Amino acid sequence: MPQLNPSPWFAILIFSWLVFLIVIPPKVVNHVFPYEPTAQSVEKPTHAPWHWPWY
Known part of the structure; x- marks a missing residue:
């Protein structure tokens, strides 16, 4: 049985x-x-209320 x-x-x-252990990790x-990631602004955006036309 060759298997x-x-x-x-x-x-x-x-x-x-x-x-996998020697060549790939380095x-x-x-x-x-x-590119370097940039920091986003700290202030939260203001959201306008959404008025549903059928409600």
């Missing part, structure tokens, strides 16, 4: 986890945003 031979699949599993952590 039970773990030698090729175990190597693929270990290699893929090494890629790329994600070093990501730079294209």
Whole structure:
């Protein structure tokens, strides 16, 4: 039964986890945003009451 031979699949599993744990995290952590976020104003906007024509 060749499905039970773990030698090729175990190597693929270990290699893929090494890629996920060693190669990808530094790329994600070093990501730079294209712009700095700006702070929004503190004052709350005033909302006009909505008058329903059928109410």
